[in-house]
Amino acid sequence: MSRRIVGPFNRVEGDLEVQLETADGQVRDAWVVAPMYRGFEQMLQGRAPLDALVYVPRICGICSVSQSLAAARAIAGAQGLAMPPNGELATNLILATENLADHLTHFYLFFMPDFAREAYRGQPWFSGALERFRALQGAAARQVLPVRAEWLHLTGLLAGRWPHSLALQPGGTSRSIEHQERARAGTLIHAFRRFLEQTLFGDDLESVVALDSADALASWARAAPPRSSDFRHFLHISDALGLERLGRGADRFMSFGAYPREGRTRFRPGVWAGGDAPLDPGGISEEISHSWMHHQSGPRHPYEGVTLPSAEQPGAYTWCKAPRLDGEVMEVGALARQMVDGHPLIRDLVARGGGNVHNRVVARLLESALVVLEMDRWVRAIRPGEPFCLQGRLPEEAQGHGMIEAARGSLGHWVRIKRGRILNYQIIAPTTWNFSPRDAAGVPGALEQVLRGAPIQEGERDPVAVQHIVRSFDPCMVCTVH
Amino acid sequence: MEKKESMKLLWLQSGGCGGCSLSLLGAESPDLLTTLDAAGIELLWHPALSERCGGDLLGLLQSILDGAVRLDLLCLEGAVVRGPNGSGLFHVLAGSGRPMRDWIGALAARARQVVAVGSCAAFGGISAGGGNPGDVCGLQYEGARRGGLLGGSYLGPGGLPVINIAGCPTHPDWVCETLVQIARGDLGSERLDEFNRPRSYADHLVHHGCPRNEFYEFKASAVNPSELGCLMEHMGCLGTQARADCNIRLWNGGGSCLRGGYACINCTQPGFEEPGHPFTETPKIAGIPVGLPTDMPKAWFVALASLAKAATPERLRDNARADHIRVTPGKRAP
Numbered sequence: 001m002s003r004r005i006v007g008p009f010n011r012v013e014g015d016l017e018v019q020l021e022t023a024d025g026q027v028r029d030a031w032v033v034a035p036m037y038r039g040f041e042q043m044l045q046g047r048a049p050l051d052a053l054v055y056v057p058r059i060c061g062i063c064s065v066s067q068s069l070a071a072a073r074a075i076a077g078a079q080g081l082a083m084p085p086n087g088e089l090a091t092n093l094i095l096a097t098e099n100l101a102d103h104l105t106h107f108y109l110f111f112m113p114d115f116a117r118e119a120y121r122g123q124p125w126f127s128g129a130l131e132r133f134r135a136l137q138g139a140a141a142r143q144v145l146p147v148r149a150e151w152l153h154l155t156g157l158l159a160g161r162w163p164h165s166l167a168l169q170p171g172g173t174s175r176s177i178e179h180q181e182r183a184r185a186g187t188l189i190h191a192f193r194r195f196l197e198q199t200l201f202g203d204d205l206e207s208v209v210a211l212d213s214a215d216a217l218a219s220w221a222r223a224a225p226p227r228s229s230d231f232r233h234f235l236h237i238s239d240a241l242g243l244e245r246l247g248r249g250a251d252r253f254m255s256f257g258a259y260p261r262e263g264r265t266r267f268r269p270g271v272w273a274g275g276d277a278p279l280d281p282g283g284i285s286e287e288i289s290h291s292w293m294h295h296q297s298g299p300r301h302p303y304e305g306v307t308l309p310s311a312e313q314p315g316a317y318t319w320c321k322a323p324r325l326d327g328e329v330m331e332v333g334a335l336a337r338q339m340v341d342g343h344p345l346i347r348d349l350v351a352r353g354g355g356n357v358h359n360r361v362v363a364r365l366l367e368s369a370l371v372v373l374e375m376d377r378w379v380r381a382i383r384p385g386e387p388f389c390l391q392g393r394l395p396e397e398a399q400g401h402g403m404i405e406a407a408r409g410s411l412g413h414w415v416r417i418k419r420g421r422i423l424n425y426q427i428i429a430p431t432t433w434n435f436s437p438r439d440a441a442g443v444p445g446a447l448e449q450v451l452r453g454a455p456i457q458e459g460e461r462d463p464v465a466v467q468h469i470v471r472s473f474d475p476c477m478v479c480t481v482h
Numbered sequence: 483m484e485k486k487e488s489m490k491l492l493w494l495q496s497g498g499c500g501g502c503s504l505s506l507l508g509a510e511s512p513d514l515l516t517t518l519d520a521a522g523i524e525l526l527w528h529p530a531l532s533e534r535c536g537g538d539l540l541g542l543l544q545s546i547l548d549g550a551v552r553l554d555l556l557c558l559e560g561a562v563v564r565g566p567n568g569s570g571l572f573h574v575l576a577g578s579g580r581p582m583r584d585w586i587g588a589l590a591a592r593a594r595q596v597v598a599v600g601s602c603a604a605f606g607g608i609s610a611g612g613g614n615p616g617d618v619c620g621l622q623y624e625g626a627r628r629g630g631l632l633g634g635s636y637l638g639p640g641g642l643p644v645i646n647i648a649g650c651p652t653h654p655d656w657v658c659e660t661l662v663q664i665a666r667g668d669l670g671s672e673r674l675d676e677f678n679r680p681r682s683y684a685d686h687l688v689h690h691g692c693p694r695n696e697f698y699e700f701k702a703s704a705v706n707p708s709e710l711g712c713l714m715e716h717m718g719c720l721g722t723q724a725r726a727d728c729n730i731r732l733w734n735g736g737g738s739c740l741r742g743g744y745a746c747i748n749c750t751q752p753g754f755e756e757p758g759h760p761f762t763e764t765p766k767i768a769g770i771p772v773g774l775p776t777d778m779p780k781a782w783f784v785a786l787a788s789l790a791k792a793a794t795p796e797r798l799r800d801n802a803r804a805d806h807i808r809v810t811p812g813k814r815a816p
Binding site: 005006007008009010011013014015016017033035036037038039040042043044045046047048050051053054055058059060061062064105109110113114116117134135136141142145146148149150152153155156157158159160161162163164165166167169171172173174175176178309310311319384385387388389391461462467478 | 495496497498499500501502503504505507508509510513514515516525527528529530531532533534535536537538539540563566569571572573574575576577578582608609611612613615616618650651706707708732733734735736737738739740741742743744745747749760761762763805806
C-alpha cells in the first residue's frame with residue numbers, strides 16, 4: 001500500500017485535492033479534500049434577507065444563477081409568494097442558459113482535453129483527439145468560446161448580465177420581455193441549436209432525444225464516422241477506453257426537480273435507488289464528523305445546521321460537510337436528473353452499467369438537447385405586457401427553502417428569518433453531495449466510493465483514470481464549501 | 483515582421499468564486515484566445531483552460547520560483563486568504579500542503595507585473611463581507627486602505643503597483659484591454675486611478691449611458707423590481723457614483739445591471755460589500771437620498787430634484803411604475 005496526494009486539480013471549478021491509497025495498480029481507498037473555506041453562511045447571518053440575492057450568486061462564478069435562484073425561492077417560500085407565468089418562464093430560460101453553458105464548458109473545456117494527454121499517444125484515436133480537443137490548442141476550444149459567448153447573450157437580454165445578476169427575484173424576474181426581445185431570444189436559441197446539431201451531435205435534436213436504449217445509441221453512433229460529430233467522437237474514444245467500466249457509483253440518484261411551470265416540473269423530483277421513490281426534504285441532513293467544523297453534534301437538518309470552522313478537528317480532512325438523505329450517500333447531476341425523470345436511454349444505460357464516467361457524460365449531452373427544445377417552447381409562451389414579477393412583504397419571522405437543480409445537481413438553500421433579519425442560512429450544493437467526506441459511520445462520500453478500484457498505470461503520478469472519474473462529475477468546489 | 487518573445491502569464495485563483503474567469507471566457511470581438519495571440523501573451527497556466535494538473539503544475543510553480551521560467555504577468559483572481567488566526571489554512575493549495583497566501587507572495591516576488599482581477603483580489607470584495615470570516619484581503623489593499631498582502635508601497639520591477647481590475651465580476655473587455663496594453667508597454671501609472679484601477683473603464687460612471695436617464699432627470703422612480711423608472715430614489719442604485727462603463731460598453735451582447743432591471747451596487751469600489759444598508763433600498767434623510775451623484779453639490783441636487791419632480795411629464799410618471807411602456811412619447815396617458 002502506498003499513499004499519494006493528487007492536486008491541485010484544474011478544469012474543475014475551484015481547488016480540489018484527492019488523497020489515494022494504492023496497491024497493485026489500483027486505488028484502494030480515497031479521501032476527497034475541499035481545501036478552501038470562505039464562510040458565506042456566516043456572512044449572511046444578521047443581514048436583511050434580500051441581501052442574500054447579492055451575496056449568494058458570488059459563491060460561484062459558474063453556478064451563479066443557480067445560487068441566485070435557490071435564494072430567491074427560499075425567500076419566496078418564507079413570503080408565501082408565487083411567480084406569475086411570465087416570471088416562471090423567464091426564470092427557467094435564465095437558469096437553462098446557465099446550465100447549458102455549463103454543460104458545454106464542461107464537455108469542451110474541462111472534460112475532453114484529458115484525452116489529448118501524452119499518456120494516450122499511441123492510441124489509434126489519439127491524433128484526432130489532439131487536433132480537436134487539446135487544451136488551448138485544439139480546434140474545438142477556439143470554435144466553442146464564441147458559441148458560448150453568444151449563447152450567454154440570452155443572459156444579457158433576460159438578466160442584464162452573467163455571472164452575478166440580480167434579476168432573479170422571489171416574485172419573478174426584474175426584466176420584463178417585450179415582443180422584439182422575445183423574438184431575439186428565440187433567434188439566439190435557434191443559433192445555439194444549430195451548433196448542437198451541426199457540430200456536437202451531427203444530427204437533429206429530435207433524433208437525439210428519441211434515442212431510447214443503449215443499443216439505439218450504439219447503432220446511432222455507427223451510422224456516421226466517429227469524427228463527424230463531437231458526440232460520436234466521444235462515444236468512439238469512450239468505447240475504446242471502456243469508460244463505462246470506470247467510476248462506477250453506488251447507483252443512488254437524487255433530483256430536486258427542474259424547471260417548474262404551472263405546478264409541474266419539466267424534470268421531476270425524486271430518488272432512484274433500484275427503483276423510483278419520492279423525495280422527502282425532511283430526510284436531508286448534514287454532519288461534520290470528518291469536517292474541519294465544530295459545535296454540531298450528530299446530523300442535523302439544514303434549518304438547524306451550524307457552520308463554525310475549526311482547523312484543528314481530530315479526524316477531519318476537508319472543509320466540506322457530509323450531506324445525507326435518510327442517512328444515505330446520494331449521487332446528483334445530469335445523470336441523476338435524467339434517471340429520476342425516467343429518460344429511457346438513461347434508464348437502459350444505468351441498468352447495464354450503473355452510474356459511470358460514460359453515462360455521466362452521455363446524460364449531460366442528452367439533457368442539453370432536451371432543454372434546448374424546451375427553451376424554444378418557453379420563449380413562445382411568454383406574454384409581453386403581462387407581469388414578470390409579483391411583490392411580497394417580508395415577514396418578521398419565517399423560514400423557507402429553495403431546492404433547485406444546478407447544472408451539476410441538486411442545490412438547496414434553507415433560510416430562517418427572525419426580527420426581519422437572517423437568523424440562519426444553510427446551503428447544500430451539488431458537489432457537497434458528490435464530493436462529501438466520510439460520515440460518522442465511516443461511510444465514504446460518492447466520489448470516494450467511486451474512486452475505489454480505479455486503475456493506475458505504471459509511473460503515473462496523477463493517474464489519468466482518476467482525473468476522468470473526478471471530472472465526470474463536473475465538480476464545482478467553490479460551491480461545495482462556499 | 484520581427485518576432486517578439488511572448489509574455490508569460492500565470493493565472494491563480496484563491497478566495498473567490500471564479501466568476502471573473504468565467505466572465506472572461508465570454509470575451510468577444512475577438513475571443514479570449516485570439517486576444518492573447520494578438521497580444522503575444524502565452525498562458526503558462528490557467529485553472530479553467532490548461533492541461534497541466536497536479537504535480538505538473540506544482541513543478542511549473544517551483545520552476546518559476548527557481549527562476550528557470552520567467553514570469554511576466556501574474557494574475558490573481560479571488561482574495562488572499564489569511565484566516566484562521568493568521569494561519570492561511572482556509573486555503574491550502576491542493577497537493578502542496580502550503581497556504582495559498584504564501585504561494586501568491588512568493589510568486590508575486592518573481593513577477594514583472596502583478597494584476598488583481600476582480601474586486602476580491604483587489605480589495606477583499608465579497609469574500610471580506612459579513613465580518614470577514616476568512617480574514618481575507620486584497621493584494622495591495624484591504625478595503626479602501628492601502629496594505630494587503632504585498633503592502634501599500636509595493637511596486638513591481640516594471641515600476642507599477644498592482645493593477646486592480648476591480649469589478650464583481652470583471653467585464654471581459656476590462657481584462658483583455660488591460661492585458662493587451664500591458665503587453666504593448668503602453669499602460670503607465672498615469673492610466674491608473676486613485677485605487678490603481680485602469681482608467682480606461684474607471685473614468686466613467688455607470689450612470690453614463692443608462693437607459694433610465696430620462697426617468698432620472700425627472701425623478702420618476704421605480705418602487706418595485708421590474709418597473710422601468712429610475713432606481714436611485716428607492717431601489718439602492720449607486721450608478722451615479724459607481725466608476726465603470728457598464729452602460730456604455732454593455733455586457734453579454736447588450737445587457738447591464740440597469741438594463742436587467744436592478745440596481746448598480748457599485749461593485750468596482752472598495753468596500754462595496756458592506757454598504758451599511760440593505761443593497762436594494764436607498765437610505766434617506768428627510769426623504770433625500772444620502773448618497774448623492776458624484777461631483778454634484780447637495781443644494782443644487784435638492785433644488786433640481788424638487789423642480790424636476792414638479793415638472794415630471796405624465797408619460798414618465800406612469801411608465802416609471804409600469805413594467806413595460808404604457809404611454810408612448812407624444813401621447814397622453816389613457
